[in-house]
Amino acid sequence: MPPRPGPRRARIAFSDAAAKQLENITSEAEIHALDRALVVVSVAPDIGEPLPGHAAGPQLRQYTDEVERVRLLYWVTALRTVVVVAYIET
Template structure:
């Protein structure tokens, strides 16, 4: 019997606005944001739906980060549109 595997992570892609914002973050902010992005890649439904869009809005109050993203139809790619830390 093969060992059980953890949840399959989706590939994360950042679009230009998110990359621009990411470049302005400190190392500490980037580290906090990384944890949120890993969580989203494993569980894409974490964020709340933004009404009348395909976007989801995930806020981690403990780490103080916010990520706006959407997930492709097959849930294999998570596209990050905006980050805030």
């Protein structure tokens, strides 16, 4: 019997601001911590808590990993296939 595939993961994309933040991360420990947080969000996009806002735009969410000390602000596309990271804090 062939192995069952794991959970489907959303693709990660970065806003221009988050991409600039990503360029400034040089510590290997911070990169590793960010990678772990991105995997969590890609597997379970609804894991973050919704941030208050208005209904005109996408629902902004916040995911915080207290152990790795990473905070992501992101939104998920309508079909839940892409997670757009708007802000990174390590």
